[in-house]
Amino acid sequence: MSKKYHVSLTVNGDEYECLAEPQMTLLDVLRDELKLTGTKEGCATGDCGACSVMVDGRLTCSCLVLAPEAEGRSVETIEGMAKDGELHPLQQKFLEMNGLQCGICTPGILVAAKALLDRKPDADEMEIRYWLAGNLCRCTGYDKIIRAVMAAGEEMKGA
Amino acid sequence: MPDLRFEAPGSLADAVKLLVAAEGPARVLAGGTDVVVQMEMDMIEPALLVDIKRIPDMGRIVQEEGGFRIGAAASGMEICEHEALCAAWPGIIDGVKLIGSVQVKGRATITGNLCNASPGADSVPPMVTAGALAHVVGPNGERDVPVEQIPTSPGKTSLGKGELIESFKLPARPKNSGDAYMRFTPRTEMDIAVVGVAVNLTLDEAGVCTAARVALGAVAPTVLLVPECADALIGTKVDDAALAKLAAAASAACQPIDDKRGTKEFRIEGTGVLARRVAQKAYERARANA
Numbered sequence: 001m002s003k004k005y006h007v008s009l010t011v012n013g014d015e016y017e018c019l020a021e022p023q024m025t026l027l028d029v030l031r032d033e034l035k036l037t038g039t040k041e042g043c044a045t046g047d048c049g050a051c052s053v054m055v056d057g058r059l060t061c062s063c064l065v066l067a068p069e070a071e072g073r074s075v076e077t078i079e080g081m082a083k084d085g086e087l088h089p090l091q092q093k094f095l096e097m098n099g100l101q102c103g104i105c106t107p108g109i110l111v112a113a114k115a116l117l118d119r120k121p122d123a124d125e126m127e128i129r130y131w132l133a134g135n136l137c138r139c140t141g142y143d144k145i146i147r148a149v150m151a152a153g154e155e156m157k158g159a
Numbered sequence: 160m161p162d163l164r165f166e167a168p169g170s171l172a173d174a175v176k177l178l179v180a181a182e183g184p185a186r187v188l189a190g191g192t193d194v195v196v197q198m199e200m201d202m203i204e205p206a207l208l209v210d211i212k213r214i215p216d217m218g219r220i221v222q223e224e225g226g227f228r229i230g231a232a233a234s235g236m237e238i239c240e241h242e243a244l245c246a247a248w249p250g251i252i253d254g255v256k257l258i259g260s261v262q263v264k265g266r267a268t269i270t271g272n273l274c275n276a277s278p279g280a281d282s283v284p285p286m287v288t289a290g291a292l293a294h295v296v297g298p299n300g301e302r303d304v305p306v307e308q309i310p311t312s313p314g315k316t317s318l319g320k321g322e323l324i325e326s327f328k329l330p331a332r333p334k335n336s337g338d339a340y341m342r343f344t345p346r347t348e349m350d351i352a353v354v355g356v357a358v359n360l361t362l363d364e365a366g367v368c369t370a371a372r373v374a375l376g377a378v379a380p381t382v383l384l385v386p387e388c389a390d391a392l393i394g395t396k397v398d399d400a401a402l403a404k405l406a407a408a409a410s411a412a413c414q415p416i417d418d419k420r421g422t423k424e425f426r427i428e429g430t431g432v433l434a435r436r437v438a439q440k441a442y443e444r445a446r447a448n449a
């Protein structure tokens with residue numbers, strides 16, 4: 001057994017601590033240690049984007065970050081997206097416009113789309129499609145996802 | 160599962176010490192987009208990981224002596240967001256942009272792309288044509304190594320035990336210079352190069368090419384710097400005759416394998432076709448860069 005590492009990190013503004021083996025990933029820490037299961041595992045190899053989170057303000061696959069690397073980092077996950085019970089415009093538009101079916105890709109897509117719209121709410125369809133190229137969806141065929149992100153961008157621009 | 164030790168030293172000297180003292184297989188960890196995946200897939204079982212991201216300045220991108228210095232831990236996204244770097248070396252940016260998704264580039268580094276030593280690594284051909292030097296630090300001191308001399312065969316590098324890349328130096332850019340990189344893949348995004356070509360050119364005031372470097376990716380065990388391709392362009396205005404010579408020289412230099420992504424014949428012909436397009440793009444950029 002490898003030595004365990006003490007990891008303290010901030011998730012959605014709250015401080016957490018845990019003990020983790022060095023082979024564990026940030027995704028494992030979030031899901032298994034902190035019980036924040038909104039972030040999903042699709043592939044565990046950086047290919048599907050289901051595990052997307054923000055680490056120190058950077059969109060990242062949490063399956064590619066080892067637990068000890070997360071020491072002292074600030075992480076944002078899907079659990080932090082709705083504020084005071086109010087859905088984020090992206091979440092609202094995904095609901096209204098059928099941006100999901102089974103939903104397993106959805107948390108990752110929402111986190112990734114928010115990372116884009118936060119700095120570029122007027123991103124056009126092409127930019128959105130390229131930006132989300134690392135988020136795979138087995139169900140929707142993507143079109144409704146893209147429309148929902150564009151609609152959310154419209155709303156965020158107005159806000 | 161064997162024991163794994165994780166260290167995140169605060170200085171380069173400590174990183175070197177850890178690597179030198181390592182008893183089992185040791186890996187330097189930067190973005191982890193290859194190392195963590197290879198661990199997950201049981202392709203490697205390191206006994207020691209040395210995370211270099213806590214070493215001060217490892218992620219820096221600064222202008223230096225008219226060129227740039229890129230720290231080993233700078234992520235692909237940080238590189239793509241650096242305006243002056245994008246303006247000076249658009250061909251390198253072409254390559255970096257193709258490394259995986261936004262979330263992968265948020266972590267992946269050009270250092271890892273180089274040291275993973277895949278012949279298809281997208282950032283390597285344009286780094287080679289740029290004449291980039293890797294600043295290598297190790298137990299026996301420091302040295303500058305042309306990037307094309309780092310990979311020696313698929314998965315292998317010329318770095319000795321305890322050595323690691325601290326940064327890259329990109330030279331000052333003469334005016335009327337331009338570079339470009341393109342690859343062929345069956346899909347537009349999230350794919351691995353079947354063929355990749357980078358060209359870096361400098362022109363005189365009349366638009367005649369005075370210096371050129373051409374590198375080919377994914378068509379040999381390592382990225383190839385091909386002087387015959389450069390010779391086809393130097394002294395020309397990159398006209399049809401020069402492009403035809405370039406394409407022939409590029410195809411002739413390929414030593415590709417057959418694999419699921421492409422046959423030998425396809426790669427040889429594709430390299431010639433792509434070399435023409437990339438040279439034209441580099442030429443346009445050099446003309447625009449007066």
Ligand code: FES
Pocket residue numbers: 040041042043044045046047048049050051052061062063064
């Ligand atoms: S689970 Fe991380 S990218 Fe698929």
Ligand code: FES
Pocket residue numbers: 099100101102103104105106136137138139140
């Ligand atoms: S909604 Fe099922 S994978 Fe996207």
